[in-house]
Amino acid sequence: MSDFILLYLDPGTGSLIVQAIIAGFLALAFYFKLAKNAVTDWVLGLFGKKRTIEEEISNDESSQ
Amino acid sequence: MKALNSSFRDPSGFVFVQENNIFRVVNNSYRDNYDSLMSKLYPTLRQAELLIPHKEIDFDATKNTNQYKLLQAEKIPFISYxxxxxxxxxxxxxxxxxxxxxxxxxxxxxxxxxxxxxxxxxxxxxxxxxxxxxxxxxxxxxxxxxxxxxxxxxxxxxxxxxxxxxxxxxxxxxxxxxxxxxxxxxxxxxxxxxxxxxxxxxxxxxxxxxxxxxxxxxxxxxxxxxxxxxxxxxxxxxxxxxxLRLKTNRTEWGKYYEETILSDDYLTKKQTLVSDLLENVDAKLVWDLGANDGTFSRLAAQRAYTIAFDIDHLAVEYNYLNIKEKQEKNILPLLLDLTNPSPAIGWNNEERDSVFRREKPDLILALALVHHLAISNNVPLNKLAAFFAQLTPQLIIEFVPKSDPRVRTLLTTREDIFPDYTHEGFEVAFSEFFTINRKQKIEGTDRILYFMKQA
CATH class of the missing domain: 1.10.510 (Transferase(Phosphotransferase); domain 1)
Structure with missing residues (x-):
């Protein structure tokens, strides 16, 4: 590939496409986290406890 | 009003400085997005202290029909990259x-x-x-x-x-x-x-x-x-x-710090002397050059916003973690190699300013620094004096002579080509630009602390 062609290469397209490629995996991971949080809340609820604030911040922010 | 050199890419508006205040023009093309931001997201981000606050300023809409709003943003005391x-x-x-x-x-x-x-x-x-x-x-x-x-x-x-x-x-x-x-x-x-x-x-x-x-x-x-x-x-x-983590831990920093200082006694004496000198200083912005972990920056920060520059990554890191832990607001630790300071970069070499083209200090602290520049980096004393003079009207500087153990260490692997590197030579060089207001020997050492001012 010549240097001249390099100047016309566009990295932006690849950045958008890779999001589409990994979207399914990321969505799955997100749902898994929601499910995990729900189960943790339920189990802790049985003992009258709550997740610690740190856990909520790191696990829960996106589910609000 | 002229847009800042870093503010040219976004068609939504631009930033300009007037009388030391920061203004942002919002163009009509950004109207919907701006209104949407201000309706709910801005208060949320402000509450979390994630976004810089601004206020809307009245402006003459007939002069620029393309303009939707004029904002005045809170000023950042020192820009870093x-x-x-x-x-x-x-x-x-x-x-x-x-x-x-x-x-x-x-x-x-x-x-x-x-x-x-x-x-x-x-x-x-x-x-x-x-x-x-x-x-x-x-x-x-x-x-x-x-x-x-x-x-x-x-x-x-x-x-x-x-x-x-x-x-x-x-x-x-x-x-x-x-x-x-x-x-x-x-x-x-x-x-x-x-x-x-x-x-x-x-x-x-x-x-x-x-x-x-x-x-x-x-x-x-x-x-x-x-x-x-x-x-x-x-x-x-x-x-x-x-x-992601740095490949080091706090224990190593503790050790590093202990090795860096000469002795507790020297440190305490120097702290008292520097505090004493700071009493007479009128400053809004202080640069501490060669600040190490910021011990002396903290003394200056009691009076003025202080930038704690150091070449050593771990020193800056340690300083920042301390600031975070103690929620200190008046110190900014930054990496700087004085022998090769941050240059101006970007479009036309003016998008990001070199470190010396940014907000200049009213006072520089240069403690246990001069020997590194004069001996390790071969900068003649008159050039060092001129360097400080172009940056600051007031200077607290420590001279570390050849008799000092640290300088002797530097000279063991170098030929002594520094005949002028003496107290007298130092004073002559700096007197060309500064008046020496106070001069104080640090007890138990041959080091001298100076307070100088430009006329």
Whole structure:
């Protein structure tokens, strides 16, 4: 590939496409986290406890 | 009014400075996005102290029909750039950007830029300064700033973590972030086993390569990204950033610090003397050059906003972690190599200012520094005096003579080509620019502390 062609290469397209490629995996991971949080809340609820604030911040922010 | 040299890319508006105040013009083209930001997201981001505050100012709309609003933004006392941040500063800047993007998405907006230059340190914490970076989020659309986030934050942090914190200096060469193909080559093979790094650097880089020249881009980039996937993307980037660590720990810093100081007695005496000298100083901005972990910067910070510059990454890192822990607001630790200071970079070499073209100090502290510049770096004393004189009207400076054990160490591996390096030679050189107001020997050493002023 010549240097001249390099100047016309566009990295932006690849950045958008890779999001589409990994979207399914990321969505799955997100749902898994929601499910995990729900189960943790339920189990802790049985003992009258709550997740610690740190856990909520790191696990829960996106589910609000 | 002239736009700042860094403010030319965004058609939504621009920034200008007038009488030391920072103003931002919002153009009509950004009207909908601005109104949307101010209705709900701005208060949320302000409450979390993630975004710089601004107020709307009245302006003459007949003069510029293209203008929708005029904003006055709170001023950042000293502008810094990513190649001057230590690892944890950089990491916190990345997390600030992601926290903003999450809150934006929750309220139907998204960041169109994720540049590390949109973050500044203010009151001890990173804060986002580009009020016009927000646009309405349409469900299904990808994050347009994803590539930029990876280049500006994830790639440099991963390189700093896997190799050495000095890798952050690469940001000086690559103003739009470290190219991902380069980051992918430089990172060790084992980084591929960390999911976020595999996805957002290695796979991302190969996708860029594969599709860089491909036909029919519109069809390929048209695929929808669900909201869940978008949230998953934020989780993944955040996990990736949070799990990166420096290859060192606090115990090592403790040891490092102990080795750096000469003795507790010397330190206490010098602290008393410097505090005493600071009493007579009138300053808003202080630079502490060669600040180490910021022991003396803290004395200055009781009176003025203080920048604690040091060449040593761990010293800056240790200082920042202390500031974070104690929630100190008046000190900013930054990396600076005085023998090769941050240059002006970017378009026309004026997009990002060199360190000496930014806000100048009213006072410089130069403690246990001169021998490094004069002897290790061969800078003649008259050039050193001229250097300080162009930067500051007031100077607290420590002269460390040849009889000092530290200088003797420096001279063991060098030929002594410094005949003028004496107390007398030092005073003659500096008297050309400064008046020596006070002069005080540090007891138990041959070191002398000077307080000087320019006429």
């Amino acid at each position: 990513p190649y001057e941040w230590s690892f944890s500063q950089y990491q916190d800047a990345a997390l600030n950007t992601l926290a903003i993007q999450r809150k934006a998405l929750e309220q139907g907006m998204t960041l169109k830029d994720a540049s590390a230059y949109n973050i500044q340190f203010h009151k001890g914490k990173p804060i986002f300064i580009d009020t016009l970076s927000f646009e309405k989020y349409e469900e299904g659309s990808p994050w347009m700033a994803y590539g930029q986030f990876c280049r500006h934050f994830l790639a440099p942090l991963a390189l700093m973590s896997y190799h050495d914190p000095r890798m952050g200096a690469m940001m000086r060469d690559y103003i739009d972030g470290i190219p991902l193909d380069l980051a992918s080559i430089l990172l060790p093979f084992k980084s591929r086993f960390r999911v976020p790094l595999f996805l957002h650097i290695h796979l991302h880089a190969s996708s860029q390569k594969r599709h860089a020249n491909s036909e029919n881009k519109a069809a390929k980039t048209n695929r929808k990204i669900s909201r869940a996937a978008m949230m998953g993307l934020m989780d993944s980037l955040e996990n990736g950033i949070k799990k």
